[in-house]
Amino acid sequence: MKKIAIKSYGEPDDVVACVEAPDVGEPGADEVVFRTVAFPINPADISFIRGKYRLKPPLPATPGAECVGRISAVGSAVGAVRRGDLVINLDRENWAQERRVKADRVIVLPPDSDPLQSAMLRINPPTARLLLDDFVPLKEGDWIIQNAANSSVGHLVIAFAKRRRLRTINVVRNEEAFPALKELGADACLVDGDGLHQRAEAITGGAEVRLGIDAVAGAATARIAACLAPGATLCAYGSMSGDPITVPSSEMIYRDIRLRGFLLGRHLDRRGTDEVQRFYHDIENDLREAKFRIGIERLYPIENIREALAHALRSRSSGKILVTPNGPVG
Ligand SMILES: NC(=O)c1ccc[n+]([C@@H]2O[C@H](COP(=O)([O-])OP(=O)(O)OC[C@H]3O[C@@H](n4cnc5c(N)ncnc54)[C@H](OP(=O)(O)O)[C@@H]3O)[C@@H](O)[C@H]2O)c1
DSSP states (O other): OEEEEESSSSOHHHHEEEEEOOOOOSOOTTEEEEEEEEEEOOHHHHHHHTTOSSOOOSSSBOOOSOOEEEEEEEOTTOOSOOTTOEEEESSSOOOBSEEEEEGGGEEEOOTTOOHHHHTTSSSHHHHHHHHHHSSSOOOTTOEEEESSTTSHHHHHHHHHHHHTTOEEEEEESOGGGHHHHHHHTOSEEEESSTTHHHHHHHHHTTOOEEEEEESSOTHHHHHHHHTSOTTOEEEEOOOTTOSOOOOOHHHHHTTOOEEEEOOHHHHHHTSOHHHHHHHHHHHHHHHHHTTOOOOEEEEEOGGGHHHHHHHHHSOOSSOEEEEOTTSOOO
């Protein structure tokens, strides 16, 4: 089978290769084997390849925080997963044609799930949901503000906020993103930069904004902080600028802005296995009911991984880059 391997940490174009690897073999009693249908390229995968992610396993290593697969073999003691099931895998190293994993680490999806959408279900949808659920009690009509609103997480935040009748101010780098965000249900859109606070206040009419969501870091975090009410929470979950967060101490001392961090794994670990399974089913159902689709810009075969990564590193207008390791998805 083919899989992606990195021999050293560095720039994707220099270190990533599609290599031949031994088949994964038969499943043990409590294991399943699946053929990978699709995986997306996420910013965290690129950080992993560069050696800048929190996990840095010994080399050679296989990236891939998420994927969707079709079960091809089931261990003798496995009851809840069947051959042919579409699954997402809660474990890593998914940039491969085939995976053998513990059966309780996969989540079986409804048979009519869209495989390409499901490839992007494990990370960003729960991230968006938990950013809204786990930090500040919010009620209908409340305002929240987020930057990187044009990201996949940003779109999902808008979708989930809309279902809860929360109002969103969406901060992006470029106003060309506005129409798509408005179509998703964004209440307001702003371009990041000077005077963000005053421009946000003009939108809310001075109503309190008690949750700020930041995926940019650097000076952008301070601009979100300035838009928040005293005592509000600013949750950092990404660092697209690559810069350290800089928030003036006055925001924390004078205005008691509470700087928090979000890491999906930590928030899922607080929940038991059954709760996590229910949580994913609930999210899948929510997105289906909302008819929400995560944007996909292009699909690549696994052999073209370098081309796919180069595309993922460019600014994209219509969504994620996906790889289909076992050929076109029917
Ligand atoms: N903490 C967690 O557990 C967790 C979980 C999921 C995701 N994340 C993080 O969430 C972030 C978004 O992930 P995603 O998969 O939704 O991303 P994505 O769909 O690939 O989109 C990336 C976004 O980042 C923006 N961007 C890139 N460079 C930027 C810069 N220098 N300044 C401002 N914006 C910039 C892009 O803006 P343009 O549209 O203008 O190009 C785009 O909207 C990433 O940082 C990711 O690591 C964290």
